[in-house]
Amino acid sequence: MGLTWKLALRNILRNKRRTFLTMLLISMTLAILIFTDGYMKAMADVMIRSATRLYPGDGQIHHVEYLAERDGEKQIDDVAGHIAALQSEDMIASYSPRALDFGMVSSTANNLAVQVVGIDADLEASVSKLKLSIVDGEYLNNEGSDSQILIGKALADLLEVDLGDRLVVSLNNYDSDEIDQRLFRVSGIFHMNSNFFDKGLVFIQLAKAQEMMGIGDNVHEIAFNFVDEGLSGDESLPVWKNLSTDTTVAEGWTSLMADLASIISMFDFSMFIVGGILFVVAILGVINAMFMSIYERTYEFGVIIAIGTRRMSVLTLILVEGLVMCIGSLIIGAALGALITVIIGNVGIDYGSMEFSGVALAEVLRPELRMLQFTDLPFAVFVMTMVACVYPAIHASRIIPATALHKSL
Amino acid sequence: MKPVIETRNLSRHYGAGDTLVKALDDVNIVIEPGEFTAIVGPSGSGKSTLLQLIGGLDIPNSGKVLLSDKEISEMSGSELSDFRRDHIGFIFQAYNLIPVLSAAENCEYIMLLQGIPAAERKERVYKMLAEVGLEGRETRLPNQLSGGQQQRVAVARAMVSQPDIILADEPTANLDSQTGMDLLDMMHDLNRHEGMTFVFSTHDPKIMERASRLIHIEDGRVIKDERRED
16 A cells, blocks of 8 residues: 555544544535435426326427417317327327317306316326316216216315206307307316316316317317326427427427426526535535644644655645545445435425425425436535645645744754 | 765844844854764754754755755755655654654655665664664554654654754753663764764753764854864
8 A cells, every 4th residue: 555545544544533524524415415416306307297297298289379379279180190190109108189278167156267178088097187186076987978077176166066066168169159058067076286277177078078169070289198207308309290290289398388397497506506505515614624634733744744755745645535535425425315315215205285386296205316316426526525625735735844843843 | 075064154034124033144064974963052042943944944045055065945846855855864852753653654654755665664664673772662653652762763764764964953852861861872873883964953961962063053143163072
């Protein structure tokens, strides 16, 4: 073992308490960074899943002009062709065609404006969580009566209706250009844990909606989910182009929910801020610990420089001491970070019905591990620690022997 | 014979104006190879400053230090480090061993810097420690040795790399009088047998008696230079 390494190792073991505290600081920095990254990633995933898989889907196909004004006349006319295209894509897991328009729903007690959504009950169940959100009554049945209607719990309260009660739904018929009014009976009440959905949406059978809207077999939207939900934010995938035509466009949640995409991108910035604060604290801590160690040994550095040690060797010695502590701390920090993340991931963080940035967190949040936590983050902490050691190392290498030895030679 | 140490108009001042302190003022000395010289004078007379300047541990305000005809102020930092490593041995008042290294490792340190092979290092270290009476204590850490033993290790460390000059600043100051006398006798023996030049500072009259040359310093100036028969 080289002289520098031997001295560095023995010096590190010399003041065990200071070494322990310094290594604790570095390892806790990495552990917190790993957990924070795992937490942020989980939060982003849950928000995306909550926002997409609760109802909208990972992606949607519309007429190119539909979303600008939600104009009911802008429909997808080649539904069969789009479904064939969706079925040919391996990365698409499920899809659901929807006919939708704004209308009026009336009970004996109240009239309210809502969005009426016509769905194929079986296909919709594979895309959204509507079926799982039923808290009273039954989900729609494709084979059942065409007067079934699903309404949100909050809307039911506003309309003062319950299961089996009558509702009149009024929609614009684009074929006759007249208002089409039909009588429905509340067959199910859902609770999606989102005011927007629970107050603003009603669901009826697709064929009934198409008939009332006078749009034939056309639909306004085809929602779909990916097999791997993580791909849904990748706008560079060829699938978006494959599913689009001259008159229709397929878009993912990053385009459809630009606000959410902005919030998610803010997570990276938040991580940067958290990391920055931790780094500043850790850098100051490491510099302080290294300086304490150097001041304690000023006399010693004076001696070793006096007897012929080059200043560069003194600088190297301090950097090696920092390196050894850093590597040990990274191993401990990575293990600690992984342990904390796994334990909290298993227990989960339940935010209940809390809405975060307008999105109801529909799942228990489970921080997760990923590769960059054990590559990029330790590397960043390593660079931080070594940078923090440079200043004390330069200081030690510049010690003037005569000053250090003050009272003696 | 070429002098091994020569100072020319050497001055070292601290402070300025009213607070100016002339620690060393226009000092000219010449020391020949193999001399056993004591720099003597009261506390604060400039003994340590002179030794620091001779050893290249401090920079003079004016004047020159020549070691074996080489002017040390013209050396770069690395050259000066290498020169100290290869030509000067230091013995400090407070022993100043590296606390995390054993007695043998402390002695070995300079030879490691010099790149001497391991086998030769070991042989020289054990021989030198035996010469200073520390046989069997090679693996002890400094805190496991008495003050006298630590200073013996310091002497061994200074001598084991076979430098031309040994500079010692009050090497017996922290030792009891008997141990101090024993140490000085040992240094004198090594001086005679190995032929190294010793320059040490002291204000202890008993220690002065062992020196073959006394350079008296007072208020930073050489006031007397006396050579004595061995």
